[in-house]
Amino acid sequence: MRIIDGRHVKVNAPAAKSRAIQLTTNEAWAAPDVVAGTFLENGMSAHVLFDSGATRSFVSLELSKKFLDAPGTLDSPLEVDIxxxxxxxAARVYRDCVLNILGERFHVDLVSIPLRGMKVIVRIDWLGANGAMIDCERQLVRVRTPSGGExxxxxERASHGLTLCSTTRAKGFLQ
Structure with a gap:
């Protein structure tokens, strides 16, 4: 709202730019700069991507439709390159969602956008606020817990299945 000539006038705010990654599960497993895993988001299983390049934290429309709380509205809409x-x-935001990682509860605001599947993308500022460090080479994220621990x-990585070899070949490798 702006005041023009003593009257309140609604002004459409310009849309801010944002970026999200649209990856399949297999692409996320193969991506060198994304760490991915399956965790509980608001009590539901979700594929979570920890992405230091994302400019917001996002949730797929499919997953957000299952949230019990009604979304709020962003101060200004986002134009998201997906x-x-x-x-x-995007203008809808689910505030203070609970991301449950290995029994620890973290809070995150999620903007709903069209992503494939039950997916959440966690952005860099959430990572920074929680003292997180991403090690993409080892595919791990170290994060400070709300209780003060680490x-x-x-x-997760794609499994390549078992590699089998005969006993004869194994003996050859050992010699």
């Missing part, structure tokens, strides 16, 4: 030069406008989150 993939393949696709830009969507939690090490190990990212």
């Amino acid at each position: 993939a393949d030069d696709c830009i969507v406008s 939690l090490v989150i190990h990212g």
Whole structure:
């Protein structure tokens, strides 16, 4: 709202720019700069991407439809670049959502956008506020817990299955 000539006039705020990653689960496992895992978000299983390049924390529309609380509205809408030069406008935010990681409860504000599946993207400022350090090479995130301890989150990786070899080949490798 602005006051113009003594009257309150609603002014549409310009949209801020933001970025989110649109990855499949397999792409997230293969990405060198993203740590991913499956955790509880507001009591529901979700694929969580810890992304130091994301400018906001996001939640997929599919997952957000299951939240019990009604969303709020951002002060100004976001234009979010999600993939393949696709830009969507986002204005709904779920404030103070609970991200449960290995029994520790973290709070995060999530902007709902169209992402594939039950997905959450955690942005850099949440990571910084919780003293997190991302080690992409080892696929882990170290984060300070609300109780003051440290939690090490190990990212998931695609399994490549068992590699089998015969006893004869194994003996050859050992010699």
